[in-house]
Each structure stands twice: as C-alpha cells, then as structure tokens.
Amino acid sequence: MKGLLKEKNFSFAVDCIIFGYDGQDLKLLVIKRSFEPFKGKWSLVGGFLEDDESAEEAAVRVLKGLTGLDGLYMEQLHCFSEPKRGGAERIISVAFFALIDIQKYNQQINEDYHPAWFSINQLPELIFDHSTIVELAKEKLRYKAALHPLLFELLPDKFTMPQLQSLYEAVYNMEFDKGNFNRKLLSTKLLEKLEDKDMLNSKKGAFYYTVNLKKYSAGFKTFLNFVSSQYINK
C-alpha cells in the first residue's frame, strides 16, 4: 500500500492529560490559552512535534515546560486523528496521560501558562475534543489502576493507609472497607512500613508507608480484581 498512494503531510501534536490528587479529589491540570483561536478558554497542555523527537519525547518536553518536573509517570493514551477534531486546520494528536504528586508540582509551577487544577467531577468546558480525550483518560486510569500499582504516583513518597484508601475512593467514586483494603494492599508486598506516623490527620496517628516498585512484577497478581470490574469500562 505504501508507495502506491501519494503521501500527504499532516500537522502533528501531543496533548497531556495531567492527573493529580489533593487529598480530597482527583484533579486535572489544564491551562488557559493565551493566544487565538479560543484565547482565554481552558485547554490541555500540548505542543507540536519537532523534527528530531518522538511523540513521547515531545510529551516529556511539554510536561517539563509546564510543571518543571522530569521523570513523571507517563503513558501513551490514544491517537486522535479525525479530520474535524475542532479548530480550523487539521491536527493529528497523540494524547498522553501523566500522574504527578500535586505537592511537588506546586513548587515548580510555570505560571506563564495560567494553569489551574479542576476536580475531575467539575471540569470546565475544554476546547476542541479535549473533553472527550479527558473522558477516555479517566476510563483508562480506572482500568489500569485496578490492575496495576499506579496510583502511588499521585502521592508523596511517604503516605498513610488512610490517605491511600481515600485516593482509591476518589478515583473509583466508591468506598472500601478499611480492613479489607489494608489486607489487600499489604498482601501485595509492595509497601514498606516506616517507623514514624502522621499525627496531623487523626489523634491516634497513622503509620507512613513507602512503595517499593522493584517488587512490582512479583506483586502484580494481587492487583488483579482489586476493584470490581463493574467500575472498569475499557
């Protein structure tokens, strides 16, 4: 097929869906466009591909430009290539979703973009097909986090079990039994209990844990079926 048809050329961009967690809600980081068209509207961060970089490299560059952070958890989501995605010219885009610790982010924020966090349940209108993209990203996050230890990326290095449980409850919009939650998470052997406690959020205090992802493959199995499949749609 290639070689038989004439090649066309296309504009090619990346868009980043950036998830964070503030202790209450799962949040999305969006920026306010400072240029036309749609100046002043909310949008995902994105950028055009350069000649010498892959989409992955472009996404890393875009993420660093906004957050100042390297080495974020990042994953290719989907390529959106409908001729009329919105906007005057046709742009093909590969979407990536990223998970960041909202505290680390706030230290290095690049205000030039006019970024803002929105709760995932109260998103503003986004330009082009960005709302669709975000919906897909939410589904994928739920799906993948049910099977893999992913959500730790949204927490600080040290976190407590109640924090972790709140995070899962925010992501899946459901409640878990704390006893069963603890057992399940500890049975993965991915967590290491520290000696100090967080005394700020309760009287008794809750022990801190860190995650040891080196044990990932061994502990993987126990993540299967973590969340009942009715909460997974993709």
Next chain:
Amino acid sequence: MKGLLKEKNFSFAVDCIIFGYDGQDLKLLVIKRSFEPFKGKWSLVGGFLEDDESAEEAAVRVLKGLTGLDGLYMEQLHCFSEPKRGGAERIISVAFFALIDIQKYNQQINEDYHPAWFSINQLPELIFDHSTIVELAKEKLRYKAALHPLLFELLPDKFTMPQLQSLYEAVYNMEFDKGNFNRKLLSTKLLEKLEDKDMLNSKKGAFYYTVNLKKYSAGFKTFLNFVSSQYINK
C-alpha cells in the same frame, strides 16, 4: 504551546496487525512487499492516511483492500513516532490490530499483496520496526483477551468448547482443565448452546455454541482473572 512553536509536517500511515487462528496456532497475516525499498521482504499491511479520513478509517480501508472484509474487530494499538523507525524518510504510524476468522478471510483474499499466514511463534523477519509492533500487539491481545471476550472473533460463528479451549491454549501457550474451562466460560452467560454437534473431530461429538455479545457488559465481570495474571505483561 500550540501557536508558539512553528508547525512541522509529517508523513502519517497506519499499519495493521492481523491475527487469525487455524485450529492449531495463532497466526499473523503479513504481505510480501512488491516495491522498493525492501522489495520482497515481509511487512505488515499498511497505507498512508488520506486528507479526509481518520486513522481508523484508513485502517478499515487497508484491511478491506487486503481481506475483502468489512466490520472486522479492530482496535488502535499504539502510535509509533520515533524519528528513526527504519526506512529513509520519517513516517509516523498508528498501529491497529484486527482479529479475523481465517476461513472467511480465505474466501476473499487479495493475492496482489502476496499475503501469507505465519504462526506467531515462527515469524519471519519483518521490515522496519514491524517486529516490535507485532510483539506489542501480542502482549496487548493476551492482556485484553484475559479480561474481555475477544477471542471469539477468531472463530467461526459456530464453534465447540474444545475448539474454544484450543484457541485459548494457543494464545496463552498453556493448558487449561476442560472442566474448569467449560464452567468458567458457561458462567459468563455469553454462550448459547446449539442443538447440533460437530462430529468430525471426535467420536462422541461436541455441541456447537454461538456467542451473544449483547450480554457483554453483564458477563464482563466473569472474564476478569480468567487467565492468571502471570501471562499478562501490559
């Protein structure tokens, strides 16, 4: 970011990973290139994107051109955009994987492409990064089929339990207990038992079944954990 940097233009193609099952092995359909460069080498079917179509539409077009078939199960796999994927010029490609009933295919085959089926365990060398793409597709197929009723797409409309079991065994390269396999599959409520039997492959004969995917969402849960997670890597 968009609007600030100058846009570049890129060649954009789709590649199709086509899986089939011949009753013995999981197979991949590849074509022999009839043009330079790499004339005579094995390759995935692909094609350049047209101005007025999405990548999905292009993949459907390419699949129909080769197999003569519409309405195949098809899913976007990944976008490959490394600047040096192989070949002289840079081409960004979105890969799709498709599942087809090998019998239906053989009726409408387009010999112009010099297509051939290879067992997934004995693949020839493929051009560019196509071997990498196929590896990723295999992983994704295993992953997804462990959670979703997908593999039916590889069988005729009527199939027997032993056939279905052989298919799963080929895909996961392991053996299942027939009693447990039957129970598990029947518990999904996705299968409808027919009145006639296949008397060709055994003395006793095996009842035919059809799959009723309308019951998909209801029966989904039971597909979780179908295959032990150690066989899933993505």
Next chain:
DNA sequence: TCAAAAGTGTTTATCATACACCCATGA
C-alpha cells in the same frame, strides 16, 4: 468391547466480604 474425547460431579483450599472488636491519642 475398547479407546478416545466430551462433558459432569466433587472435594479442597484459597480468597473476598462483612463486620465486630481493640487501640492510641487529643480534647
């Protein structure tokens, strides 16, 4: 009547769930 493969039944161990209970602390 026997071999081969289809299909069913049964036992056991493991795991998920629900929920009762105990513990440590600040007010």
Next chain:
DNA sequence: TCATGGGTGTATGATAAACACTTTTGA
C-alpha cells in the same frame, strides 16, 4: 474519660483448581 479514627481479628460465603467419574460414539 470519651469520642475519633487507626488498626486487627474472625466467621461466612464464593470461587478456583485438581481430578475422578460418566457418557457417547467409531473402530
């Protein structure tokens, strides 16, 4: 000392896995 939330223990039911058993047919 009591209310609060952290953390542990336990009983129950559901499910997965192993494997023995029965059924049907062609040779």
